[in-house]
Amino acid sequence: MTTSFTSPLPQDIDALWERRTELTPDHTEARATIVGAVDELDAGKARVAFVDPATDEVVVDERAKRAILLSFKVLAMEESAIGSFNYHDRIPLKSRLEGVRVVPGAIARWGAYLAPGVVMMPSFVNFGAWVGSGTMVDTWATVGSCAQVGENVHLSGGVGVGGVLEPPQAAPVVIENDAFLGSRSMVVEGARVRTGAKLGAGTILTSSTRVFDAETGDELPRGEAPAWSVCVTANRVKSFPGGDFGLPCLLVLKRLHEGEEHDKLAMNALLREHGVNA
Template sequence: MTVPESSSVFTSPLPAVVDELWERRAELSPADADARAEIIAAVDLLDTGAARVAFVDPATDEVVVDERAKRAILLTFKVLEMSEAKVGEFYQHDKMPLKTTFDGVRVVPGAIARWGSYCAPGTILMPSFVNIGGYVDSGTMVDTWATVGSCAQIGKNVHLAGGVGIGGVLEPPNAKPVVIEDGAMIFSRCMIIEGARVGKGSVVGAGTILSASIPVIDAETGEEISRGHVPDYCVAVGGTRMKKFNGGEFGLPCVLVLKRLEQGQGHDKARLNDILRDNGLATG
């Protein structure tokens, strides 16, 4: 999908009828055949990549959310019936079918992607999970036991290493999802949740937890850079920041930016491993 030049001119590619159905969602049910057809057609646009839940506006560097897309996803729970499916020993009982459009995608046995998610040609899905509304761009690997939560937006040439948890953000419709930008490397067992964002070419060390409320701190200066946003071309790891309470002094989680990279250094894994090892950190 082509990203609009500016959010000021952004118009959802989904039909306006989605908003009309949203306003009377309390009365909808699987018996509403016309409403069901409209919602299925809308979510099909997400499934093929013709629409997406969110994108980074290149003019403002802000995350723009297509609320209509989120409304369409939420309305599926109103208009779709539970159905059963079985393949061999595997059994499914759900309202959401599995994704079937994988043009140019390598899908390793054990990988699961739900209808309404998009995986671009050139992506690799190891045994992993991609939820509805998720967008995985070309050249990205979703490694073993990694999860891409509902509506999460994953850029080009990203590596989500083993066990990475990218959180889902579905409600409310205007809430920003997790965004992992082009060229980022998220090492094993990281948790990126609550609409947090990792910038282009950045590296997040193993086991780091990043949420929208966790401070991101420059380890060289002690300056708080942001809440929940690792800037472009950084090496970041999990840390703690001490805070005094009535009951004593305790360490609260933070994310430390160890080093700023030059553009293009993000894929020199040997150099990145050296940076992490120099700080006594795991490189897996």
Template sequence: MTWSTLLDNLENGSQRAANQDEHGNWHANVEVKEGILAAFRAGQNIEYPGGFVDKDNLAPRGFAAEDAVRMVPGGSSVRRGAYVASGTIIMPPAYVNIGAYIDTGTMVDSHALVGSCAQIGKNVHLSAAVQIGGVLEPVGASPVVVEDEAFIGAGCVLVEGVVVKRGAVLAPGVRLSASIPVYDCVNERTLEKGEAIPPFAIVIPGSRPASSDWAKAQGLSMSCALIVKYRDEQSDASLELEEVLR
């Protein structure tokens, strides 16, 4: 398969940069990521209108009315090789990078980034200034995944292959990475390294004391995340405004 065919397949959703197995776990599609890297190697830098320079084979995508994608004017861009399903709303300015997958009914709010190969599910809300990290190399590294119905609050940062399961809610300012611990205060346990944010968890930013004696003496703390409850009818009602905005 040529890199051009691969990019077409990524755009129509027939291939993805990551896939979910029968157990619900996500794995990088190495062949796809290798094809994306081949496209970068094949491209030549050219000038685009507006003073931009990028690869000649990775021009920004355009949308027609029949695509049923609402990309509001004001500086947003969706790169070649990204999938954006019908019913998606992209507010300006936002950026969706190559290999990303955004399923139907999702809101990408202002100043949000959906990084390369990131996988975003159905009816997700990515609030203003959310940063979804991308990954192309190493090719075996899994991208960030946000599953269906999740709500990611303003200013959240998700990197290093973090997975947020269906229906979870991240409060504004939550930062998740492979090295930031997540404490489940409901079930009184610490999530294992690499473990996904559980379905319907409500997560807020937290802090924990630094471990060294010197750091303790200075009163220093480190970032963490806290699961403080799981969604119920009351918390679901607080998210109903999202449907009105659509």
């Protein structure tokens, strides 16, 4: 991991973290510092994680995660209402929505960044998440806390992108640019979907999921959907004292050309050939 990264958030956050057990909403100076830091996340001026272009590794801003956790200490529970819907929470809903299409029923919390060009169908984007321009968060999709979703991504209906706040060292889920996640796919535990990867419907990817190439049988890095590939959930037989059992894995069905446009009809045909839908 790169060592040159410096958080854009104030160092005061680290000092407040050391005395977090004593913080309450009555600590007005601490609250102002923490709210200001989270507001930087909300505006997209800071983010919890990003891919370092020099090393191709995920860099996590631990100070940003600390600011998010500290906000639960210094923000009081408050009641709010939107129409006939009543809420009681510490974290308000997001109000910065310039250039974002938010369909009725969609919810984004303050501290999440939505770039101009994002479309939110009735869905949920949680605290500290980052969603890039041109991305569609489709119906009932969920973007978990601190998850990082790139540009021109399609999160199909019911997709679950897992969140992470604790332990502090844990890396969030990263969905890179131009990815496509088929309906009801789940990407959790800091797993990574690399640029241009396409996941078939119902695909499950965790940080410990084993990944195999269908053409060669080679095992690839765990917890990652390779760039410019079409992937599905499969099973690999493993022998135990009690018998042979199929354990889930990620199977790379096809490699795409770098930058290849997503042809949904072609991908549907490929997936249906193997008994999967997009």
